Amino acid sequence: MNPIDRNKIWKMVGILALITVVAGGLLRVSQHSSYTLGDYAADNPSLAYQTAEPSPTTEPTPAVDNSNANATENLQEGSSMAETTVLTGYSLNGELLTDQRTTLSDGFYYEPLSEKLQRYITGVSYPATVDNSDSSSETLLKSVEISYDDLRYVHIRHYNFEGNPAEGELICNKAIAQDLTEIFYELYCNEYQLEKVLLIDEYDGDDLASMEDNNTSCFNYRPVEGTSSLSKHALGLAIDINPFYNPYITYNKDGSEKVSPANASAYADRTSSFPYKIDENDLCYQLFKEHGFTWGGHWNSCKDYQHFQKVVE
Template sequence: MNNKYTKDFVLLGAIIIGCSIAARFMAKGETLAEYNESRSVVSDASSTSVSVTADAFDASSSTSASITAGAADTSSSDSASVNSDSSVSFYTSESNYASDIVTYADGFSYGSLPLNIIDKITGVSYVENDNISIDDLRYCSLLYNDFEGNTQHGELICNKSIAQDIVEIFYELYSSGYQIESVKLIDEYNGDDTASMEANNTSCFNYRVVDGTKKLSKHAYGLAIDLNPFYNPYITYNKDGTTNVSPEGSRIYEDRSSAFPYKIDENDLACKLFKAHGFRWGGDWNSVKDYQHFEKK
């Protein structure tokens, strides 16, 4: 019985040793602990590799997306900027703005006559002559308060020698709330001074003679301005004691001792400002009275 068990144990031991040798051979000479350790390292390495690959992919994707988006944004931005600049350039070109504009304050500037303005006035308020050229004139852009107190944009053409005076005076008038009904180029009235006065339009340049004479007006040189003319008429005196009032509808404003709105007298702000800038006022004249008129030599 003992011999039988001994043989069984020997056989079992042989089987165990054989299995151990076979397992070691299959594990390429590694022990089970060594095999497990090596698999753990491979697993970690594999995990790291996957992680790195994923991170690299994400980074690449993100960078690629970022670059693409950035390129698109830059391209879009550049395109918008170019389009915008082209648009500005286009409209500036179409509007024919002068390149020598002098800005006195927001809304108040002057410069050489833009091409579209030259086209507008040629043959109307301006004709070819030997006394004044287009280059002697300046286009003034300004703001004013209308009779309702609303801000309006106005435009005047004047001699280049008084352009700075004009924008300074009108800036002070505007800032003080002084009211003017209309400030348009006389070309809006086909160069007709009477029509402009009847519309109570304030204007400056108009190549014309003094009414009733052959003498060139200071307006022909852009050196005179008529302000709120309907309320401040031009009055001449006849030998028989009668008067001529222009525009005719303004006769009710001939009597300057009366009080009425928009009357220009020596205490009027506009009168004070124009005189301070070296202008003469037609209301100070003796042989005629031109209450709307300010001129400078």
């Protein structure tokens, strides 16, 4: 055989072998169309069962808490008592003194201070003394001008600035407890808005902090600002209503004025018209006047538009 013919034969054999290999590969590929995830897992266990590492930029999806869904829905629809915050005084007095409670209407009553409530206010709105404190501090007072027995816890209802009913509480002198209960009842019936009515102790007895938060409050054993004389608040005979919108204003010798709280200076101009302003046409002013209170807005040396006080025998 010619060498050249032999080479041609081998080339043809090689081509046929290549065609056979390619055909076999195509057959295997077609068979793999039925290859399952289970087959893959069996063939590649290290990959199929590996735990994926979390992405550093991926945060877990928080669980959805639906426990308050109904409460939120009720608030949006307008419940009978929108404010659900538990009042401290109410919690401490509880039902301990119901036999000494005087009730005007549902949610409007006054009663003595329980021992728990007395302990809560001691050292805050009520001064710590040598008799009511275990401390040996030299700052303890030997006596105070009002006793626990002269004070009353007053529970009220009011409308807040969202126009929803809310609960509030005060401590006052027992001589004006009936007055305050009746006044706040009339304010409530007329949907008069008070942003909040909490014990001054919620602000650690800080009158300025209470005013800045527009909190209506009564008893706080403290002196008049800038003096050593006791305020009528110290005797539980004065109350401040929506104080942020009705600031306390004093006048300097140069004619300038000091507004307290300072960030309420926009409401010092009483010729302006704005919500929650107390003046002689205001229902709050009229009710307190009917009950024998005087208004700080009528004072000459200073103006205390939030302040009502009563002189008792």
